[in-house]
Amino acid sequence: MILNIAWKNIWRSKLRSSVVIFAIAIGLLAGVFSSALMIGMLMQRVDTAISNEVSSLQLHNADFMENNEVTKTISNSNALISEISKDPDVRAVSKRITVESMVNSGHGPLGVMIKGVVPENEKRVSKIYKYIADSSGSFFNSKGRNPIVIGSKLAEKLKVHLRSKIQIDIVTKQGLPTSAIFRVAGIFKTDNSMFDEMTAFVKFDDLQELIEFDEDESHEIAILTKNIMLTDSLQQRIMNKYTNYIINDGAILRTENLSLKPYILSFLKSIKSSKSYNYKSFVGLLDKNIKEDDEDSKQEILKSCETGLNAMSWKKLTPDLELTTQYMDLMLFIYVGIILLALGFGIVNTMLMVVLERTKELGMLMAIGMNRSRVYSMVMLETVLLSLVGGIVGLLLSYIAVTYFGNKGINLGDFGEGLNSIGYSSLVFPALDFASYVKVVIMVIFTGIFAALYPAWKAISLNPSEAIRTE
Amino acid sequence: MDKVIEIKELYKVYTETAIPVKAINGINLEFKSGEFTAIVGPSGCGKTTLLNLIGGLDKPSEGIILIDGVDITDFSMSKLTDLRLWNIGFVFQAYNLIPVLTAKENVEFIMQLQKKPKKEREERALELLNAVGLADRIDVRPGKLSGGQQQRVAVARALASKPKFILADEPTANLDSKSTATLLQIMQELNEKENITFIFSTHDKRVVDKAKRVITLDDGVVVSDELGELKV
Known part of the structure; x- marks a missing residue:
């Protein structure tokens, strides 16, 4: 019932509602499309980095990573390649010097x-x-x-x-x-x-x-996984098999230079031996004895005690990209959030006008027995529905734009050279996954709810006997 | 007949103005089931204020209002809303229908608030719209109905919740003679045949002429309370 009235109320002033819907739609189109442009650019950069520069995963002699010393090689490259090639997640393997x-x-x-x-x-x-x-x-x-x-x-x-x-x-x-x-x-x-x-x-x-x-x-074995998502699990498997960890004198000496907390150093000294751990058991040992807050120390200890092979994913090889990909979601949130915040004030204004215009009617509804929670819900629903209609129109437009330009690409022309110098392509293919569209819909609903709070409160603050007499 | 409303030593003073205004100044009244009562008096005499107090839309400054023997003056806002939903029907001067709903939906609305089953709602809405002579206009929105027709829908809506009484504030003020006559006839029939209690505030002599009881207010005081001749 309330949903029905709220929906019909939206269309009472078609022009006004259309203006709000249009504003939300265009705002979202701008926010979502610019996010998709940035995300597309980043995804392309990641894709390029993986396919041209670093591949999904690289194996090195653990000591090679310290200062790229020529002598620190993988001594059994061919056997290793034939072994790793058998992994179902691996698409291709290549050795490099x-x-x-x-x-x-x-x-x-x-x-x-x-x-x-x-x-x-x-x-x-x-x-x-x-x-x-x-x-x-x-x-x-x-x-x-x-x-x-x-x-x-x-x-x-x-x-x-x-x-x-x-x-x-x-x-x-x-x-x-x-x-x-x-x-x-x-x-x-x-x-x-x-x-x-x-x-x-x-x-x-x-x-x-x-x-x-x-x-x-060889110095390096480059591995390309069948899917970027498989990289981390493959890395774990390889490290479990080929990476060893020993806490010997050399490792202790290296860890002493890491400015670790005293309790960590004493723990390491207490387990000093020539025993070799595999990745899983060593990580388990560290997790058990080192507090969660000291995650950075664990990573440094892993590096210091590593022997055998080191496996590094594209994330570690290009930490700048890992960082930016982590912020992709945040970017969408910020872009769309700022636009929705501005639109939210517009919606508040519109709904306040609606409440003002319908003072008499709201008074009547309360007089005949509609309680305040229902009046509140009605205004709230009307605002959320209005926002949602605008949101859906905006997302449809965004989807069409992202799909079209996602196939065709956008040539950033004059900016191209500048972008190339930092590793980005000047032909950008906007991209946005389904989950991001869902997130935007949720953001729109929350905007509607927040924008409705004040008008709905104004509505229930009316005195029915006075409201009915309003002209 | 049963006493539906009992008013004892009722006062309503508006203190928002520079000089406090006594809108109701010590009224004592009783209304019985099946009454067809008109409250008359000059503008500002307290008619609407009295109806608002009886209807629980406003709270008195002093005094007691008993509905079916229960004092409503200390009721919370939500309890008063429930009281209005289940016990009181309202007819307003400006019809006040919900413009986005059809005549039938407007009548059904109050029963939806009461959470009545769909079948019961539809049957009663059709029955009431038929009773007010609008059986052929059930799917029409208020904007496409004349003033008289809208007020008849408002009467049907007021009756939909099966209230103990109906409060009508100047129900004919915006109607022409013909519509007023039709509306009065409908209300009279409902009063006669179904024993519905009607309490009007009015300036309209045509309404006063039809009333069984006429209460005259002046300066918030009852100056006369007479049983009138029912002219059919």
């Missing part, structure tokens, strides 16, 4: 990260080969000695072209400097100009020979 080097083309040396890759495996893990234009060579398709694939920004800085020669200076496993001449076989251009400037790819075998690695040695 990564060394910091100086490259020179006669136009000054530049510091570059050289990645030695097995081209056919790398293509399954990384999409970098897709960023090489037809006129800019290929990802090691051509024959010839010592090919190198470099980023467009690096090519620009070195003033080199396809088939130009460049010299690479590195340090061998034995710590001796060595150099070799490579010929540019491909030039890639991604949306991340920093990556394009700092990264170069060579064939695994060429780098292996140069750096004097054994056949089975």
